[in-house]
Amino acid sequence: MTATKLVGPPRLPAGGACALLFFTVLLGMISRPGRALALECTDLSGAVYVTGSTAAKPILVEVAKILVAQTPPVTVVYSGQGSCAGVDAVLNGKPLYGSGTTSLSYWDMTGTEAKCTVSAASKGVIADVGMSDVFANTCFALPGGLPSNMEDFLGPIQTMTFVVPKSSPEKVISAEAAYYVFGFGSASGVAPWTDQSWILHRDEQSGTQRMIGAAIGVSPERWKGTVTSSSSELLTRLTGAGTGAAAIGILSADLAQGNRGVMNILAYQQGGQSCGYYPDRDGFGNEKSNVRDGHYAIWGPLHLFTRVTSGGYPLNPAAAAVIGYVTGTKVPPSGLDIIALEAQTHVIPQCAMRVKRVQEMGPLSSFAPVGACGCYYDKVANGTTACKPCVAARDCPAAAPFCSYGYCETQ
DSSP, X not given: OOOXXXXXXXXXXXXXXXXXXXXXXXXXOOEETTEEOOOBGGGSTTEEEEEEOSTTHHHHHHHHHHHHTSSSOOEEEEEEOOHHHHHHHHHSOOBSTTXXXXXXXXXXXXXXXXXXXXXXXXXXXXXXXXXXXXXXHHHSOOTTOSOTTXXXXXXXXXXXXXXXXXXXXXXXXXXXXXXXHHHHGGGOOOTTOOOGGGBEEOOTTOHHHHHHHHHHTOOGGGOOSEEOSXXXXXXXXXXXXXXXXXXXXXXXXXXXXXXXXXXXXXXXXXXXXXXXXXXXXXXXXOSOHHHHTTSSOOEEEEEEEEEBOTTSOBSSHHHHHHHHHHHTOSOOOTTOOHHHHHHHTTOBOGGGOSEEOSSTTOOOEEOOOTTOOHHHHHHHHHSOOOSOBOSSGGGSOTTSOEEETTEEEOO
């Protein structure tokens, strides 16, 4: 399914440090007077290359810390290029060299970030894992689905939002209003968002823009307003000097909620709904209750694409480890609480969801995950839960008979 084309206005517009260095790193640093040559990524121990979406970077950092501390070490090398670039890297084997960036990130066991280079000498290097906020067919026409040697592993749920400066009086936006604002810009007729210099968005490679475009019916390459090169740039412009009620932008929930001191997330009213909903039960929470039960509409799973064997297993064992930790299918080492980490970074583990969808902005169906963690997620996300604590199933009532992550759950 590709994003819906903008074909005409719908009815009812509405507004509303590391001191420890690896020996391989030292070998890669050749000193010159006043200058050091950049470290080649291929000189890093057991490099596994990940590219694409930036939304899951905080989780990837924690995974990188685990893997680089192993024996032998595995170094996660990362390039944040946008969701569709992540799909392209695995689907079409697009080399990292010449793909728009030659400086990649990697982390040591403390989480300290450093840079390495993919040069012409290593131009054959391609990504082992492509991360995307959206389904592959939201980026590319795939009438036959993914090729048999490529698999889409689903990670935590990400939420996309409309945001305004803290000084803005606006509280809600409908799908119809967003259609006009981002589809027609200055000609939208939707006050106060009629100045294209303050209608801020990403580019067409952005997963945030593609998912929201699918929700409001505006093809990602036809958005009006001011293009920003990154979510960080959009954040800076939205919250900088001179902003006011005319400013509006789009951000994933991790950035939006992490900057609530300077911006507000708008409630969103999808077509067919009688009112707008925040991702959380209000504009200040973190438990994502309205995403988890389907009231808030703009969300989807993180996708981790990799090449696989005929049996469906990742070709690269290091890629399998990255995917396993991020998706929660591989048990993390003691001391790393993936669910708490996901709550802190404003994404939702699959085990906390009560609905699911299998295509971009597609219909919802009920979801009852085995090993549900909704109660525990509530606790670590907002500090409280109404669920009964338990040590074993015998502590739980018939209505919620399973003891999971220390609380009584229905499944």
